[in-house]
Amino acid sequence: MSDSYLYCNTVLDIPYTTFPDLLKRKARESPDVELCIFIDDDSARSTLTFGDLYKKATKFAKTLVKMGVEKGDIIGLKGRNVPEWLIADLGVQMAGGCSLNLPYQQKEEIMVDLLHEIGNIKILIIDPGNSGQNFQIIKNILHKNLTSEKNDPGKVSQLVEIILFSPHEAFPSLHNVQDLCTCEIVAHLPRIDPEDASIIQLTSGSSGLPKAVKHSHNALVVIGYHSSKTYPSKNEKEILYNTSPFYWSGGYPFWEISRGGTRVTKTNALHFLSTADAAVIACEIIAREKPTRAFFVPSMLEFIIKKNMPLKVPRIITSGTVVYSSILESIGKVCEEYQVDYGSTELGYIAMGLFTAEDASKKKHEVLSCLPVSGIEIKITDDDGFVQPIGQRGKIWVRSIMNFSGYLNHEISIRDIFMKNGWFCQEDGGFLTEDNALIVEGRSQEVVQILGRNIYPAEIENVIKAKSNVIDAIVMPIKDMDTGDLVPTAAIMYRPQCEDSMESMQDYLRNEFKITAENQLLEYMYIPHFIISLKEFPLLENGKPNRNDIRQTILRNIDCKKYDLSFKY
Known part of the structure; x- marks a missing residue:
């Protein structure tokens, strides 16, 4: 019996460049194409083109350089899915800085703990919120940084400036992104290398304080090309519906900037009364905007299908948790094909699968399978690190062209997450099928263990x-x-x-x-x-x-x- 090892020998033509350079190319090729369509809480619609984003981010970057931002400086970024977030994020990168993507509705004490653990946060760019949701956080940080002693845990050391997304009457002296991205500043932007740090993303934090993962510019480009080139469509114009927050790895604009496609998003992805409310609004927006593809987490998708809600889109993309093959029964009703993505904050895209009506009639497993993307190797091992035979469950290990070397804020032993020669443990369990595909069954540390036998939660969840x-x-x-x-x-x-x-x-x-x-x-x-x-x-x-x-x-x-x-x- 063969060993549980997979690799992808497909070579994608991925340019060795920076993420701002990708944006620059798209802005030159199609300056008037909408990069993002924003739908706010009142259903009002606004847009941002590739050309406008590049111009505004460049101007914002020059103001940051004028303020003293240098290569390698970490700049915190906390806000909703609004134009100012994209302008600030790309502007920080153009200035040579590294954008720390913070959750918009994260509690103040968690955010402050993160800033302390990561350290040396020079500027915090923050969205005051449509109704002033972050007003108190801004007020508290300003007060403690101006009046507190050095050892006060509420003080963010090294922080020299707070920049708002937009003007706010409570803070008239603070700069804001809306004004700064229109300023004509004479400043020299630094030359950026593809291996320079670009952004810091956070893991979900399901087991405690989120872990901070630093990505290089090259890594962002690789993720972008994996998202847009692995399963490309024949559509000349692509529109993606995705309300995931920009600060989440599944919501960051990798696809838009690498593909040159248009994203439709809600400005506040968490502003819903319930799952039912979110599903209704999603179906309404999709019916109006007519995207060619839409991203849903599995639970939302299952809710829409069970409720027989009016959804129809050519391709549906889903990821994040175990995806059951029963979902293929809805092909022809809600979509023509499903794309299943498997990845992580640490390594980006790991594996993908594309399923059509033909696959629905010949499904072999309870969970949908996927194949490694370009530059990825996968193996399944037992608890001692030895490769399992095909079909045997075990831990999923991944080796990637992405250079992940550890977490910024967690002193986890390298031996706990790496094997020799760069293999990274996903902490997920699964197995390889006889036709050389990966089945992901969930977190390996959450397995039910009885009499030495491992039972993955997916086996029980699927039946429930x-x-x-x-x-x-x-x-x-x-x-x-x-x-x-x-x-x-x-x-x-x-x-x-x-x-x-x-x-x-x-x-x-x-x-x-x-x-x-x-x-x-x-x-x-x-x-x-x-x-x-x-x-x-x-x-x-x-x-x-x-x-x-x-x-x-x-x-x-x-x-x-x-x-x-x-x-x-």
Whole structure:
């Protein structure tokens, strides 16, 4: 039997250049093409062209140089999906700085902790918010930096300036992006090398304080070309609907600037009352703007399909979590093809898959597979690091042309995340199929472990979500104090007024897993020992379920005499 190793021998013609240079090329080729269409909270529409972004970012960069920004300086950037975010981000890069992409609705104490851990944040560029949501954060930072002692934890050391996205009457003395990007400043912009730092992105923070990942300009170009060239379409004009925040790796404008395509986005991706509200608005915008492709996280997509909502777009892209093959049944109804992306903040795109109606009739696995993108190697190993045979589950390891060397703010042992010769552990579990494709089944550290057997949550989640009254489900292991096994628990989001009791759901699962007197151990392994119902899953800033908060909710309600509440996986 063959070993679980994959590589991509396709070579993409990726230029060795900087990200601002890519923008410059697109601005020269098609200055009047809309790079982004912004839909605000009142459904008002505004646009930004490639030409305007390049001109405004260049002017903003010159003002930063005049203010004293030098090559390598880290500049914090915190805001909504608005033109000023793009102008500031590209302007910082043109000035030779490195843009630290901060979540817009991140709590002040978390943001300050991040700034302290990363260190040497020279300027903070911040969106005051449509209704002044960040007013207090700005006020507190200004006050503490002006009046506090050096050892005050609330003070951001090295910070010399705060720049607002737009003018605000409460801070008349502060500069703002809207004004600075129109100034005619005489300043020399530094020459930038493709290996210079360009942006710092944050991981989701599902296990604590987000980890900071620094990307070079070359890395941004590689990610951009992976996004636009791996599965290109034949459309001359491409429009992408994607409301993911710019600061999230799945929302950063890699595709737009490398492809020269147009992005349609909500200015505040988190300004929704519920999943249902977000789905309705998404369908309305897509019907009006008519994009050629649309990005949805799997849970949102499943909600739209289950509710039979009026959605039709040529290609739907999904990623971020496990994607089940049952979704292919909707081809011809909501789209003509699905693109599944698998990646990480550390390495960018790792693998992709493109599925059409033909694939729907011959699906072999519960989870959709994907293939490595150009410059990527993948292998599956056991816990000791030895490569597994084809079909055997294990840890996913990746080696990439992207140069990731560790986190800026986490002292994680290199041995914990790397193997020799540059292999990086994704902390995901999965296996390779006989036709040489990757199946991703979820986080490897979240596996249910009973009698030495690993059971991935996806195996149980898939069955729960197949029930018509279920919107979403998350399965997590918890330690049984008697046996030491990691047994399954579940959090389930039901349709309104359609909630099952825990016993009813357990009975359903016993039937689906065909548990009888002959195989009673399967009940211990596959039936969640505790189930909690939630109206909505708490979300991280990037839109993913906050698994840590969900876990804490389960722990608050579970029998502390039977399960080890202190266990951490």
